[in-house]
Amino acid sequence: MMTAEAITVFLQVFIGLGSGLVVGSGFVAFLTVLGIIPRLIQLSKSYRSLPSYQFSVIAGALLGTYFTFTDVTIQLPLILVSFWGLLHGVFIGMLAAALTEVLNVFPILLKRLGIDKELLWLLMAIVIGKIVGSLFQWLIFVEII
């Protein structure tokens, strides 16, 4: 009986560790391919802080994992909750921008249509579209569906 239990426990630990390993490395690889961290370093000229940024990503992933499985709650003021939401948005925005760039959408569009100077306006179209779409969804659309 004891050995059977020990084996299932060992299996669970093994499977958990294995899946965590794969998901974790995949997550980091995804972030690396999109080049968000290099972009932020370039903007802030903080090349030396790269190790701390790496640590921050790992700590964040672990924190998220903890949040996923815990039931503990804390009482944060709404302003801090909003700040949390803002950070979330900036991150997803950078993710979306990086994805668009990887797909090479803009250069092709601009070349095909011969519009070089209107680049900024096209960018703004996407930015505004994202904000409006997101607000519409949270304020109205979630009620309808």
Added chain:
Amino acid sequence: MSEDKVYIRLKKKITAKQNQYITLKDIAFITGNIEYLDELGAVPIYQITEADKNISVIDGFQLLEVMVQAYPLLSIELLGTNQVIVEIPKQAKKVSVPIIFLIWLLMCVGSAMAIMNFHYDVSMQEVQQGIYYLLTGERVNKPLWLQIPYSIGLGLGMILFFNHLFKKRFNEEPSPLEIEVFNYQQDLDQYVIQHENALNKHDDS
């Protein structure tokens, strides 16, 4: 007595008119130890014809052929790129405002739909409800305190990534998008040099 020598540095890309006769000074910077540099610059190299359509490539070798015939005793050194891309614009193309507006609308609506589908794909509503509960201890259906800043941040993040705040910039470095456009143009040029080059067409037979 030192020999007569000229150095020719080809330009990367020039624009020419329809049926223009392209001279040496149109496609290259010239210097040398001879007195007749101006005369040299006026040597016709290539006649643009209808067959060229809107783009043509002049190879450095073609140029040398012409030069060697015209000045057999002159020693010529070719520097820089080996090909010149000649663009022949039809007329200054005016992009119409309705088309730009249509594209604008397409991108705007498209990205709005894309972000909504993304939110459903990753179950963002549920995750945000969960996070709101963790952070405040209250269960709500619409955690708007989280979601509205999130939506604004979404736009901020994209602007941050592309280094554009309307006309203002955070710093002098080019944005990833500008680099992307530059790379794409360079790839196109590379293709044109390979495929529009008269010399390469002969070799293949």
